[in-house]
Amino acid sequence: MSEVVPKLFRINTGSCNGCDVEFMPTILVEKFGVSTLGVEMVEDIKDANIIAITGPLTARSESFLKSAVGKIRHPYVVVGVGTCAVTCGIFRDSYAINGPTDKIVDVNVNVAGCPPRPQSIAEGIAKGIKVLNQVMNGEDIPKTIDTIFKDFSAPESFRGRMDLNPDMCTACRTCETVCPSTAIKITEIAQGHVHNIWHNSCCYCGNCAYFCPTGAIFSTNSFDTVKLQSEKFEDVNSEIIKPSDCSSCGDSYMPPSRGLLGKGYVHDDVKKLDTTICSKCRKEANFKRMYA
Amino acid sequence: MSIEEFNDAIKNKLFGDYELKEDVDHYGNSNSWIVLHDKRDMEVVAKAVKSFKGRCVVATGYLNEMDGTHTVIYHFDINGMIMNAQINTNDKTVISITPILRSADWAERELREMYDVEPVGHPTKDRLFLDYSIAKGVLNEYISLSKIQMGVSDTDVLWSQVNKGVKV
Amino acid sequence: MSEKIEIGPFHTELEESVYFKLEVDEHRMVEKVEIINGFIHRGMESLVTKKNFMQNLILTERVCSLCSNNHPMTYAMAVEKISGITIPLRAEALRVVADEVKRVASDMFNLSMLTHIAHTHELMKDTMNTREHMQDLKEVIWGNRMDMSSNLLTGTKYDLDDRKVKIILDTLDTVEPKIRDLKERYENDEELKTKTVGVGVLPLEDALEIGVTGPVARGSGINNDVRVMAPYGLYAYRPELQPNVTLSLRKEGDVHARAMARFGDILEAVRIIRDVVADMPEGDTYVDKRPHIPAGEAVVRTEAPRGELIYYLKTDGSQKPVRMRWKVPTFTNWEALKVMILGDKVDNVTMILNSIDPCISCTDR
Structure with missing residues (x-):
């Protein structure tokens, strides 16, 4: 089988420049390993076979992107760099945004991150090359590709993929409220609540973890966010938040967090409040305490 | 530079009434406000700013939903002091001060495309940032017309695809 | 005979998309310049009114990821002014x-x-590698190489302990020499000088009339650094921290000159960080995680890496801003581009653009 020479061209469709700024060290700094992939940066999109696209696709960029893509010779692959390129992220639903880019270009690899680490961008390019080779040789594109760069690690403090401890979550929706890019959805179902974190919409800001009153949602230092387009809607952290049974009446209820109770019971010592009873029983208990 | 000095420079030249207030933040920086009751008076203020070698930093517009008028605030800098001059317009026009202060150029063009408030006498007619596929005055609506026509938001569309795959 | 040349909007030497329509004479000197903006216009002034104050801490950070600390900080200062909150001294220091x-x-x-575009490869590589130390530092202390998410309304989200202070000081010890x-080398490198001097x-007169700010102003001999002209935060409380701008001023x-002005800014920034961490005020890092924000309006400004950043905020007591507007340094510096490009060689256009350190995402919003 033959190996192609990967020729890379970057298109910015309206990014905050984070991904574009990080793209430069990815290419120019030795330690990120892109040079080991034999990638060549080209000046003209006509010569390219790997297109890295950043940004949420602004109205003004749209026609220019269409005409630029029309010039590329087949076969080529498209790597969407950054959460904006994948789902428009934080800018979604603005009047000036016509993305995400896969509305008008066939995207092959997505790199979520805000911005992604250069290691992730390099991984995205590497996976793009792999897909390109498979396309060139007429092979089927698999559903997932294993990580190509093996030796990457991130510092403990790195804000990577978010995770949830369902035992501590009380479905209070604080995370949903403070999330700027609608990456978290909490839905009520028969068995309780479903808590979904969609990594491709996440802007990795850590707001949810910072404001979470119970510490249930937290960031890991995993930057494994480079996925194929077929995985776009599946890269979700999904947990069921089960209700408890009230120790007084036995009905099922969602226990409140101490943080929330503190907002409601400003004059009481929250630690002493009984959290094993439902809100109905608590009302009754309070009524008795005050008037009985 | 003080607000009194500036007041002396404009007080006998204005057409209408005005209110003046000085605001000093807890860092000690002066931040003055002039509310002009006659919108023609912005030219007088701009000329005074120019005579003090000041510049127009930017201008802010917004729609008053109660009565459909627009408020326009020009933010000037005179030697480190910020001066905010505010007017109201009920006919979607203001007199452009760009011929007096070149630094107001972009701010006034943005006023035109974002709020459809015309800076009369502005030297440029071209759009600045807003693409021609979007009607001017886009910030007058809370949700833009093109997005309303879609019926659902992009967020809803994308999340419905996510939810299809989530197994409960 | 003049020739029409187009550059952009997608171009390897353009970090962000912008579109130049140029007319050049027979010596390839630029006679006419038209610049088309708006490629990065994301309707952010509309978006901020649809998101609540907590979400906007992050949305303002995404205005531009190169000045991504200044935006939320200035926005937070506007909220604090409306709320009448004085933040703890420790938070000011952390900011x-x-x-x-x-x-x-x-x-x-x-x-x-600059050195990438000038093809002075060794200088580029060494500059990029030196910058990597700062990138690593941001990742270790704040968790991301670009967006630090360090600001909170009424203070900061992060704090520094002795271990982290040591990491910062060690990095500065490595980086400063x-x-x-x-x-x-930038001052004396013959190849770079040939490509950038003149x-x-x-x-100066044009710079004054246009009202340029930041290193662009300092490169033309103007000092209008907000940290000195209208000091805010810790720069107001401890004037000795203010940058010694004469170290950045250039006349050419x-x-x-603009590149060298940036070196002055960088070295003063290193000095400021050292001074601050050497004498960290004790106390809290914020007043209230989720403060009540009454109705009001405020105008505040700070000095971003590219110059003056100013925020206007209007609130009505609800959870979302009624109106928020900001003016970034490039908004005014942009007009200076026409003066710089006209009469210069067309091959220098991307380098001249880079020399104002354009932040198009900030400008287009």
């Missing part, structure tokens, strides 16, 4: 540390792009 770290990294990125060495000149007004 300065985050801000100056960003300034060093941002200015160094611009310098590495490298920066001083690079400064010498190129893209912005004379060309690409080279």
Whole structure:
């Protein structure tokens, strides 16, 4: 089988420049390993076979992107760099945004991150090359590709993929409220609540973890966010938040967090409040305490 | 530079009434406000700013939903002091001060495309940032017309695809 | 005979999309310049009114990821002014540390792009590698190489302990001699000088009339650094922290002068960080995680890596801003481009553009 020479061209469709700024060290700094992939940066999109696209696709960029893509010779692959390129992220639903880019270009690899680490961008390019080779040789594109760069690690403090401890979550929706890019959805179902974190919409800001009153949602230092387009809607952290049974009446209820109770019971010592009873029983208990 | 000095420079030249207030933040920086009751008076203020070698930093517009008028605030800098001059317009026009202060150029063009408030006498007619596929005055609506026509938001569309795959 | 040349909007030497329509004469000198903006216009002034105050801490950070600390900080200052909240001194100190770290990294990125475009490969590589130390520092202390998420309404989200202070100081010890060495080389490198001295000149009179700010102003001999002209935060409480701008001032007004002005800014930023962490005020890092924000309006400004950043905020007591508007340095510096490009060689256009350190995402919003 033959190996192609990967020729890379970057298109910015309206990014905050984070991904574009990080793209430069990815290419120019030795330690990120892109040079080991034999990638060549080209000046003209006509010569390219790997297109890295950043940004949420602004109205003004749209026609220019269409005409630029029309010039590329087949076969080529498209790597969407950054959460904006994948789902428009934080800018979604603005009047000036016509993305995400896969509305008008066939995207092959997505790199979520805000911005992604250069290691992730390099991984995205590497996976793009792999897909390109498979396309060139007429092979089927698999559903997932294993990580190509093996030796990457991130510092403990790195804000990577978010995770949830369902035992501590009380479905209070604080995370949903403070999330700027609608990456978290909490839905009520028969068995309780479903808590979904969609990594491709996440802007990795850590707001949810910072404001979470119970510490249930937290960031890991995993930057494994480079996925194929077929995985776009599946890269979700999904947990069921089960209700408890009230120790007084036995009905099922969602226990409140101490943080929330503190907002409601400003004059009481929250630690002493009984959290094993439902809100109905608590009302009754309070009524008795005050008037009985 | 003080607000009194500036007041002396404009007080006998204005057409209408005005209110003046000085605001000093807890860092000690002066931040003055002039509310002009006659919108023609912005030219007088701009000329005074120019005579003090000041510049127009930017201008802010917004729609008053109660009565459909627009408020326009020009933010000037005179030697480190910020001066905010505010007017109201009920006919979607203001007199452009760009011929007096070149630094107001972009701010006034943005006023035109974002709020459809015309800076009369502005030297440029071209759009600045807003693409021609979007009607001017886009910030007058809370949700833009093109997005309303879609019926659902992009967020809803994308999340419905996510939810299809989530197994409960 | 004049020739029409187009550059952009997608181009390897353009970090962000912008579209130049140029007319050049037979010597390839630019006679006419038209610049089309709006490629990065994301309707952010509309978006901020649809998101609540907590979400906007992050949305303002995404205005631009090179000045991504200044935006939320200035926005938070506007909220604090409306709420009448004085933030703890420790929070002021933490804000300065985050801000100056960003300034060093941002200015160094611009310098590495300059040498990249000038094809002075060794200088580019060394500048980029030196900047990597600052990137690593941001990742270790704040968790991301670009967006630090350090600001909170009424304070900061992060705090520094002795271990983290040591990491910062160790990084500065590594970086500072490298920066001083690079400064010498940028000052004297013949190849770089040939390509940048006398190129893209912005004379003092034009600079004053247009009202340029930041290193662009300092490269043409103007000092209007907000940290000195209208000091805020810790720069107001401890005037000795204010940058000694004379170290950045240049008279020549060309690409080279603007690069050297940035070196002055970088070295002063390093000095400021050291001074702040050497004497960290004790106390809390914020007043209230989720403060009540009454109705009101405020105008505040700070000095971003590229110059003056000003925020206007209007609130009505609800959970979302009624109106928020900001003016970034490039908004005014952009007009200076026409002065710099006209009469210069067309091959210098991307380098001249880079020399104002354009932040198009900030400008287009």
